[in-house]
Amino acid sequence: MIEALKKIWRFSGREKSNINKSVLFCFLNAIFHMFEIAAIYVVVLALVSGVSGGKTAWTAFGLILVSILGNAVTKYFSQLEQTHAGYFMAANKRIDIAARLKSVPMGYFNDNSLGEITGVSTTVLDNVENIAPMVLVGILSGLINAAVFIVMILAWDWRIGILVVLGTALYLLITSRMEKKSIAIAPNRQKSEAVLVAAVLEYVQGMSVIKSFNLTGRGDKRVRDALEYNRKSNMDMERLFTPYVMAQGIVLQIFSIGMVLAAVLFFLAGTMTSANALMVVIMSFLVFAQIQSAGSGLSLLRIVSSSIEHAEQMDTIPQLDENGKKLTPNSHDIVFTDVNFSYEKKEILHQVSLTVPDKTTTAVIGPSGSGKTTLCNLIARFWDVNGGSVKIGGYDVRAYTLEALMDQISMVFQNVYLFADTIENNIKFGRPDATHEEVVMAAKNACCNDFIEALPDGYNTVIGEGGASLSGGEKQRLSIARAMLKDAPIVILDEATANVDPENEDRLQKAIEALTRNKTIIMIAHRLKTVKNADQILVVDNGQIVQSGTHEQLIGRKGIYSDFVHGRREAVGWKL
Numbered sequence: 274m275i276e277a278l279k280k281i282w283r284f285s286g287r288e289k290s291n292i293n294k295s296v297l298f299c300f301l302n303a304i305f306h307m308f309e310i311a312a313i314y315v316v317v318l319a320l321v322s323g324v325s326g327g328k329t330a331w332t333a334f335g336l337i338l339v340s341i342l343g344n345a346v347t348k349y350f351s352q353l354e355q356t357h358a359g360y361f362m363a364a365n366k367r368i369d370i371a372a373r374l375k376s377v378p379m380g381y382f383n384d385n386s387l388g389e390i391t392g393v394s395t396t397v398l399d400n401v402e403n404i405a406p407m408v409l410v411g412i413l414s415g416l417i418n419a420a421v422f423i424v425m426i427l428a429w430d431w432r433i434g435i436l437v438v439l440g441t442a443l444y445l446l447i448t449s450r451m452e453k454k455s456i457a458i459a460p461n462r463q464k465s466e467a468v469l470v471a472a473v474l475e476y477v478q479g480m481s482v483i484k485s486f487n488l489t490g491r492g493d494k495r496v497r498d499a500l501e502y503n504r505k506s507n508m509d510m511e512r513l514f515t516p517y518v519m520a521q522g523i524v525l526q527i528f529s530i531g532m533v534l535a536a537v538l539f540f541l542a543g544t545m546t547s548a549n550a551l552m553v554v555i556m557s558f559l560v561f562a563q564i565q566s567a568g569s570g571l572s573l574l575r576i577v578s579s580s581i582e583h584a585e586q587m588d589t590i591p592q593l594d595e596n597g598k599k600l601t602p603n604s605h606d607i608v609f610t611d612v613n614f615s616y617e618k619k620e621i622l623h624q625v626s627l628t629v630p631d632k633t634t635t636a637v638i639g640p641s642g643s644g645k646t647t648l649c650n651l652i653a654r655f656w657d658v659n660g661g662s663v664k665i666g667g668y669d670v671r672a673y674t675l676e677a678l679m680d681q682i683s684m685v686f687q688n689v690y691l692f693a694d695t696i697e698n699n700i701k702f703g704r705p706d707a708t709h710e711e712v713v714m715a716a717k718n719a720c721c722n723d724f725i726e727a728l729p730d731g732y733n734t735v736i737g738e739g740g741a742s743l744s745g746g747e748k749q750r751l752s753i754a755r756a757m758l759k760d761a762p763i764v765i766l767d768e769a770t771a772n773v774d775p776e777n778e779d780r781l782q783k784a785i786e787a788l789t790r791n792k793t794i795i796m797i798a799h800r801l802k803t804v805k806n807a808d809q810i811l812v813v814d815n816g817q818i819v820q821s822g823t824h825e826q827l828i829g830r831k832g833i834y835s836d837f838v839h840g841r842r843e844a845v846g847w848k849l
């Protein structure tokens with residue numbers, strides 16, 4: 274229990290002071306509750322002594338008024354501090370995760386990790402946000418208040434005090450058993466929630482495939498299994514808790530009745546006044562309220578603790594080793610020296626050495642799966658090489674901070690991702706401080722202006738998440754506009770014109786020429802015309818550069834390139 278409490282306390286980070294304040298307000302709240310008891314005591318004393326009158330009534334009224342007002346104010350502030358602490362505990366972690374993800378190797382992102390990240394950022398951190406401060410404050414204040422209350426009762430009547438101590442001890446014993454038992458089950462419940470999020474995510478993402486292959490039955494099997502797993506783990510938790518919750522209730526009932534019986538016996542034996550005996554009867558309803566508050570916190574402790582453990586697993590996501598500096602190279606040549614690379618075990622690039630001179634265009638061609646995209650991704654350090662080095666302007670890409678490195682590079686990917694935001698902001702992603710005029714200019718150069726102006730709200734049109742409401746070609750052109758706006762010295766184009774209709778292709782080619790003028794270009798090319806015009810062609814086959822040179826040099830040589838250009842080699846799988 275102490276370990277779990279410490280874990281929440283550690284996790285609360287900068288919000289510790291809010292937790293402390295909330296505990297303090299809970300303590301004050303308990304003191305104000307005592308004013309109620311004092312009011313009752315005043316009335317009981319007056320009734321028993323038969324000296325009741327206006328003074329008694331006003332005193333009792335005054336005490337109750339103070340109690341109500343004090344209760345309301347302290348409850349409000351205690352709740353406020355808890356909500357503040359919970360919100361920021363979760364928000365800080367969410368921000369922390371987002372920051373970490375920026376320097377995670379791209380290989381980390383797959384369906385499972387996506388489900389895991391979504392699960393932690395939503396349900397797991399929701400648990401922390403909503404119940405962590407409540408549990409922490411409930412337990413701490415409940416225990417402190419119960420202890421103070423017990424000391425006061427012991428001082429008032431030690432015999433009744435002992436009964437309260439015994440009831441409290443037994444209640445805590447049962448609660449601690451329940452808390453220990455839930456150690457085994459709480460992480461399972463956590464896991465089932467993450468599995469459910471991952472399954473739903475995959476189901477929604479794969480909806481087009483599921484529909485087109487009419488797999489609705491099979492497609493949702495994973496979701497149904499995940500729901501069943503989640504239901505079962507929740508039921509297991511309930512099943513485990515129910516007997517303990519019943520035992521807790523029974524113990525408190527027995528000791529409350531015990532207090533009443535003791536009071537009657539002590540009164541009959543003449544060792545307790547009638548006023549005090551009446552007070553014991555009344556207090557038997559209130560005396561265990563504080564310990565119950567601690568108990569309900571304890572029963573949720575494991576859930577919060579395993580939520581925190583789960584969220585903290587995000588700290589173990591592999592990170593690219595970042596010791597870089599904010600470098601600004603003088604030239605932008607790209608040099609690979611003996612690069613070996615594997616995503617997992619299988620090596621994809623073998624001893625690749627190449628040079629892309631500053632302000633020249635290099636076309637990369639080769640069969641599908643030969644390693645062209647991988648080559649480009651290593652320049653942007655989406656992954657780190659396993660051997661050898663990739664240098665830009667004489668500096669290893671690992672010597673740059675990720676931010677400084679990305680300042681050097683614009684990328685136009687095969688699959689364009691657009692955010693659920695306005696067209697303008699999607700283009701501005703290339704340079705957030707760009708003016709509207711600059712955005713329009715980039716859009717014009719990328720042949721986007723016409724279709725954007727035809728949209729209902731022009732540049733302010735909000736596109737669907739993932740760019741769902743635009744055609745493939747339109748998305749591609751927007752991503753080129755983004756790159757134009759960024760105006761980085763190195764441009765990496767991966768199948769940049771693959772989705773553009775023939776009507777726009779020539780204009781887009783011109784736009785790409787404008788984008789790439791005076792820059793270092795590495796492009797995965799698929800048009801013979803582009804390849805021919807490149808300063809250098811690299812032919813990749815099976816993770817190696819098998820040929821390099823200009824079109825004129827390569828066409829005259831025996832090899833893959835001339836075979837392909839002369840149609841002697843099957844075009845299947847080739848990107849040309």
Ligand SMILES: Nc1ncnc2c1ncn2[C@@H]1O[C@H](COP(=O)(O)OP(=O)(O)OP(=O)(O)O)[C@@H](O)[C@H]1O
Binds near residue numbers: 616641642647648848
């Ligand atoms: N994230 C990844 N994890 C594991 N293997 C990968 C990953 N990405 C690519 N590969 C594998 O690496 C090899 C090279 O892939 P790459 O995408 O670089 O080839 P490519 O030449 O660009 O192919 P294409 O022209 O079809 O896009 C392929 O065998 C591919 O299956």
